[in-house]
Every structure is written in C-alpha cells, then in structure tokens.
Amino acid sequence: MLLPLLELRAARGRFVLMGTVVLLVAALVGTVSGFTTGLTDDTVSALRRLPATHVAFSPDAKTDQFARSLVDERTLRGWRGQDGLEAAPLGVSLTRGTSDRGAEVDMAAFGVEPGSFLDPGADRGAPLGTEPDGIVISQDLVDEGLRVGDTVVVDRLGIKLPVTGVTGHSAYGHVPVAYLPVDTWQRLRFSTPGAPAGPSAEVPRQYSAIALRADDGAGLTGTDRELGTRTVPLKDSYAAAPGYSGERITMTSIQAFLYVIGPLVVGSFFSVWTVQRQPELALLRALGASRRRLLGHTLLQAGVVVVAGTAAGGALAAGIGLLVGGAVPFSLPAATLLTALAAFALVGLAGTALTLRRVTRSDPMTMLGANR
Amino acid sequence: MSLELSDVTVALGSGDARTTVLDGVCARFSPGTVTALVGPSGSGKSTLLAVAGALLRPDDGQVLLDGRDLAALGDSQRARVRREHIGYMFQSGNLLSGLTAVEQLLAAASIAGRRPRRLRHRAEELLAAVGVGHRLTHRAEQLSGGERQRVALARALLLAPALLLVDEPTAAVDRSQAGTLTELIAASTHEHGCVTVVATHDPAVSEVADHRLDMAALTGAATGARRADQP
Structure with missing residues (x-):
C-alpha cells in the first residue's frame, strides 16, 4: 500500500x-x-403511471399513435367482452386554455372513464365525476398557476372545465396532464371551433386507444385480429409519445x-x-x-x-x-x-x-x- | 548463505549481433567476504551480477544460492528471492523519483513485505551511517549523484541481505566518499556475514575487498582460463 x-x-x-x-x-x-x-x-410520466399492461391502437396509426389512432365503441365493447382482462377507453390530445384567474396553460388532456382503472383519483379536492366536465389536474399545472376551484376555458372551443382535484406529477410530451371524463374529452377532441361544443353536442364516440389490464399477453394477438386493433405492451407505447x-x-x-x-x-x-x-x-x-x-x-x-x-x-x-x-x-x-x-x-x-x-x-x- | 556459479553461459543480443558474454563461468563466493569483480568495460561484470542476482536467467549452467538453483526458478520465484535475500546497489538510476531519501528505504521494505513503520528508525540510522543523515526528507531529484549512490547503498543494506550486489559504487563520488562507502560495504559484509560481490574499475575498492576476481580469467578472454574458484 x-x-x-x-x-x-x-x-x-x-x-x-x-x-x-x-x-x-x-x-x-x-x-x-x-x-x-x-x-x-x-x-x-403520464403513460408510466397508467395502471395498464397493454394499449390497443387502431392499426392505421404507425407513428405518433396517441395523436393518430382512433378506436370506436364497438371495438371497446369487443375488448370488454374478452376473458382475463379489463379494458378502459383512453383519449389523449394536446390543448390549451385560460383559467378564470388569467393563467394561460398548455394541457395534455387525458380522457378516462370516471371510476375505471384509469381514473387517477385525487390527492386533493374531488375526483372525476363529481362535477360535470370537472377535471383533475397534475401537480405541474398547479405549479403553472391553476388550483382547485378554478375554471379553465379551452381556447377557441370555449368548453369550460372546472378544476375539482389535483393528482401527482404527470406529463406527456413535455406538457402537464389534466384528466377529464372521456365524454368531455371527446367534445374537446372532435368539436369544431365556432360550432356548439356543449354537453349535448354530437361528437364521434371514439377514443385514442384502449387501455388493457391483462392477466397475460398471450391471447391479445387473436383479439387484435378479430377486432382490427394493434396492441402493444404499455412500455412500447412510450414510443408513441411525441419526441420520445x-x-x-x-x-x-x-x-x-x-x-x-x-x-x-x-x-x-x-x-x-x-x-x-x-x-x-x-x-x-x-x-x-x-x-x-x-x-x-x-x-x-x-x-x-x-x-x-x-x-x-x-x-x-x-x-x-x-x-x-x-x-x-x-x-x-x-x-x-x-x-x-x-x-x-x-x-x-x-x-x-x-x-x-x-x-x-x-x-x-x-x-x-x-x-x- | 553461499553463492556458486557453475558452468554459467550467457549470450546477449539476437541474430548476427548475438554475443556470448559469459562462457562456462564457474565461481564460488563465500559468506562474510567481499569479492571485487574487475575487468574492462564490456567484460561481463554487470552480466555476472545480473545472473547472480536473479535478474537474468543464464542460457546454461547453474546459479546456486545456498544450494538453490536460481536459474531453474520461475519469474515470480526469482522476484521473491530478490526481495527476500538480495540487496542491490546499481551504478545509476537507483532511486524512485519523487520519494525522499528515507522513503526510498521504506519503499524497499514495503516491497519485501516488511512493515515500513517498524524500520523507519533503522533506515534513518543507515542513512546517517552513509553520510546523508541530514538529507532524510530530500527527494531523489534534490540529491547529488554521490548522495543518491549512498542512499542506494543504505537501501541495499536495510534488510541485511544474504547477497549484496554492488555495481561501480564509487563511480559518482569523490575519493573520501568512496572510501567511506567501501568501508561501509566491507564492515556490513563482515558484520552480517553476507556474500558481497562488487563490480568495479576502482583499484581502491579492490584493495578493500577480500578477494579479487578478474573477468578475463573467468571468461577466458585474456588467458584462456575458464574457472576461478574462491575459497
């Protein structure tokens, strides 16, 4: 030494x-x-925290699937009819809005069914479904100036989204996430600026993808063929996020x-x-x-x-x-x-x-x- | 511990440049004696020291240190013999750069598996004995050529080796220092009973030695004689 x-x-x-x-x-x-x-x-991080094992996209979406993929209610019912798995609709889109206190925010809108396994709940405030069009925002949006009780008005569409709860850190494509009921997401995704976008507006009953919680992935390929979807493990779906x-x-x-x-x-x-x-x-x-x-x-x-x-x-x-x-x-x-x-x-x-x-x-x- | 060279042959170089430096050399060196190896440059003095010191394996013959043939040992075994039984003082390049005089000795102790802290006092005594007691904390680069030689001699003596090999000890020192060094080598040899072989051009060193061995006689280069036995 x-x-x-x-x-x-x-x-x-x-x-x-x-x-x-x-x-x-x-x-x-x-x-x-x-x-x-x-x-x-x-x-x-928003995809990571999804309590899912797989994600089913429409087969025509090869890249940037969360933006390009669209699956309908029939497909969702088909997946829900399968044994050994749970299926929940998932809508993903990017939007922006302004709060009634003047905070301008970009949001990744994650449409989920309240009460489904994708529902993030709320660390503070109330979860999804407690108020019409109510949203649960990630902590990142709180950091940007939103808080429970605010109402975010979606730019151009005018849809009003009251903030009912706050959940943990969650982002998608460098944009903080807001969780909203999937039917609200459909109005947000498919409405045309200037056209009526209220709760009664007619919009396609479609989703970006179907989140699956499967006991094992062995039987998914056959269901994919039957229902015309393309299913990937959740981790592989990260590549569908913009810029990932x-x-x-x-x-x-x-x-x-x-x-x-x-x-x-x-x-x-x-x-x-x-x-x-x-x-x-x-x-x-x-x-x-x-x-x-x-x-x-x-x-x-x-x-x-x-x-x-x-x-x-x-x-x-x-x-x-x-x-x-x-x-x-x-x-x-x-x-x-x-x-x-x-x-x-x-x-x-x-x-x-x-x-x-x-x-x-x-x-x-x-x-x-x-x-x- | 005795040293005996039996029919030792060493050729150095390769191809057309390969030269036989030692050819069937036989010599015996007794404990407690200083033997001066004399002869002109290129006569094989350093090569003999290398063979005796387990630095170089001969092409033929035996090098028996207390009956154990060094020529038959593997590389790691010869390294072990060197650190446990042999003390060297080379002609130049003796010291490790950046280390102080006392650290030169402690580093050698460390290589030999001894606890440097326990040998520090002995190291300082030896450095004082060779006349560099006032330079203990000077680094190698801060010492003169003669001081470096003396530190190297102290290092060679530190662990009281059974075999002390010294190459031109007085080449870089003045006459009075040369006398001190040779006397110290002789005294240490007689005190510890080690086998000491000194390669030298210096007649003063030969005079102090117990035996004088002419390389010409050993190799037969001048006289045709090939054997020289020491009592």
Whole structure:
C-alpha cells in the first residue's frame, strides 16, 4: 500500500490534473443522466403511471399513435367482452386554455372513464365525476398557476372545465396532464371551433386507444385480429409519445460517447504515465516487486483517481441538479446517479487495462548497465 | 548463505549481433567476504551480477544460492528471492523519483513485505551511517549523484541481505566518499556475514575487498582460463 500512495503523492500534480478531467467527464455523465431521466419523465410520466399492461391502437396509426389512432365503441365493447382482462377507453390530445384567474396553460388532456382503472383519483379536492366536465389536474399545472376551484376555458372551443382535484406529477410530451371524463374529452377532441361544443353536442364516440389490464399477453394477438386493433405492451407505447424516440436516441448517444471517452482518457493518461515511469518500474522489479504487485499498484492508483474523480463529478452533477431545480426537465434520483457513475467508474478502470501489459513488461535488467 | 556459479553461459543480443558474454563461468563466493569483480568495460561484470542476482536467467549452467538453483526458478520465484535475500546497489538510476531519501528505504521494505513503520528508525540510522543523515526528507531529484549512490547503498543494506550486489559504487563520488562507502560495504559484509560481490574499475575498492576476481580469467578472454574458484 505504501509505495503506490507515495507515488501518488510524488506525482500529485499530474494525478490531480487527471482526477479533474475524470471529475468533469463524470459530472457530464451525471448531468446527461439527469437530463435523460428528466426529459423521459417529462415525456412519458403520464403513460408510466397508467395502471395498464397493454394499449390497443387502431392499426392505421404507425407513428405518433396517441395523436393518430382512433378506436370506436364497438371495438371497446369487443375488448370488454374478452376473458382475463379489463379494458378502459383512453383519449389523449394536446390543448390549451385560460383559467378564470388569467393563467394561460398548455394541457395534455387525458380522457378516462370516471371510476375505471384509469381514473387517477385525487390527492386533493374531488375526483372525476363529481362535477360535470370537472377535471383533475397534475401537480405541474398547479405549479403553472391553476388550483382547485378554478375554471379553465379551452381556447377557441370555449368548453369550460372546472378544476375539482389535483393528482401527482404527470406529463406527456413535455406538457402537464389534466384528466377529464372521456365524454368531455371527446367534445374537446372532435368539436369544431365556432360550432356548439356543449354537453349535448354530437361528437364521434371514439377514443385514442384502449387501455388493457391483462392477466397475460398471450391471447391479445387473436383479439387484435378479430377486432382490427394493434396492441402493444404499455412500455412500447412510450414510443408513441411525441419526441420520445428522438430524445432517447440523442441522449443515449451522448451517454454512449461519454462512456467511450472516459476509458480512453483514463487509459491514455496511465499509458503515458507508465511509459514515463518505465525506469522506476524496472527498478521496482529489480528490487523484487512481482508483476502482480506492480499491476496492483497501477490499479490502485487508477482506482483512487477514477473513484475520487467520479465521486466528485457525481457531487457536481447533483449540485447542478439542485441549481437548475424545476427550470428544466432534470431529474437525478440517487439510484440513477449511482448507477451511471458506477458504470462510468468501471469503464474508466477498464481503460487502465490498456496500460497493464506495458507495466508487466518492464525489464529489471535495464537497471544493470542502464544509464538514465 | 553461499553463492556458486557453475558452468554459467550467457549470450546477449539476437541474430548476427548475438554475443556470448559469459562462457562456462564457474565461481564460488563465500559468506562474510567481499569479492571485487574487475575487468574492462564490456567484460561481463554487470552480466555476472545480473545472473547472480536473479535478474537474468543464464542460457546454461547453474546459479546456486545456498544450494538453490536460481536459474531453474520461475519469474515470480526469482522476484521473491530478490526481495527476500538480495540487496542491490546499481551504478545509476537507483532511486524512485519523487520519494525522499528515507522513503526510498521504506519503499524497499514495503516491497519485501516488511512493515515500513517498524524500520523507519533503522533506515534513518543507515542513512546517517552513509553520510546523508541530514538529507532524510530530500527527494531523489534534490540529491547529488554521490548522495543518491549512498542512499542506494543504505537501501541495499536495510534488510541485511544474504547477497549484496554492488555495481561501480564509487563511480559518482569523490575519493573520501568512496572510501567511506567501501568501508561501509566491507564492515556490513563482515558484520552480517553476507556474500558481497562488487563490480568495479576502482583499484581502491579492490584493495578493500577480500578477494579479487578478474573477468578475463573467468571468461577466458585474456588467458584462456575458464574457472576461478574462491575459497
């Protein structure tokens, strides 16, 4: 233990410099992880919290299914007639409105049947169905200025939506969610601006999709064929959210590059460090240090630099998260941060492996007759 | 502990440049004696030290340290012999950069599996004995060539090795320092009963040695003789 620590102290300038580089890359890894989680959360948290196992779309909707897909009541009845599952209609659309107190808000309108398994209930106030056209808003809309007792008037359509309750965080496509009765959603979705949009307005009895809660997914394909739908597991339906796939690919690519850059940087440093101290390694070998011991020294030094740098980088990333707060979609739970940093530290140490061969090849014979 | 070389042959280089440096060398070195290896540059002194010190495996022959053939040992076993039984003082490049004089000795103790803290006092005593007691906390880069040599000698003596191998100990020091070093080597050899082999060009070192071994006689390069046995 003594020798590698003495070497670390002796070359502390170089190791601090390297540790700083590791710190910055690790901070970037943590920050990108925070944005990845935050953006994902901001895009599909409403879908994640759906207590469903599968979602059935109309087969003609290939992309952006929640916006393009339409299924009718006959199809809903068909699904409800199946054994071993529950089915509930789901309407999804984006809209905007203004509260009677002047708060202008964008909303992702999630139409659900009050009392169905999709009904989110209410953490505060009253749930859906307690008031005609009453809506339950996510906490994000409270943050934007709405509160229970407000009435939101949907732009252009003039539909009035009294806020009866508040539920937890829920967003779809970076827009906070408001839950509303599915028949209200149908008026909102299918009404034409300027035309009557009151409770008695004639609108198609259609939905964006049918949420399913199935014991197992084995029999769903046959029902799909029978009813003309295309059913996917709930997780696969995330790709139907606007921007989800593009964001995932972008952020994952950045993370992948960082996971490549990390070991290359660490490996390059230790490669140069090993070349520079070949005379010392030869002397240590001549004094009786085994190859295994020299490997252990190098790994210990790399471990100190990588772990300390990564830990400091993680702290910096967490600090950045606290600073940006709710201003941007940034979410960095401890488990996510630790997983990302552990992976980074591991690949960083793997980078050291690039230098190990040179460490073991140091020749003690160079000490005799060698003139350094 | 005794050292015996039996029909040791070493060739270095490759292809057309391959040269036989030691050819069937036999020599025996007794405990408690200093043997001076003398001969011109390129006569094989350092190579003999390398073979005796388990740094280099001979192409043929045996290197018996207390009856154990070092030439037959594997790499890790030879490393173990080096750290447990052999003390080296090389001609140059002896010290680890960035470490202080006393740390040079403690690092060697650590390699040998000894607790450095327990040997700190002994290390400081030895450094004082070789005349660098006032430079304990100076790093290798802050020491003169002669001081570095003396620190290296203190390090070689720290663990009272059974075999002490010294390569040109007086090459970088003045006459008075050379005298101090050679006397210290001889005194330590006689006190601890170790086998000491010193490769040197310096007649003063040869005079202090108990035995003088001419490489020309060992390798037969000058006289045709191939064997030289020490009593």
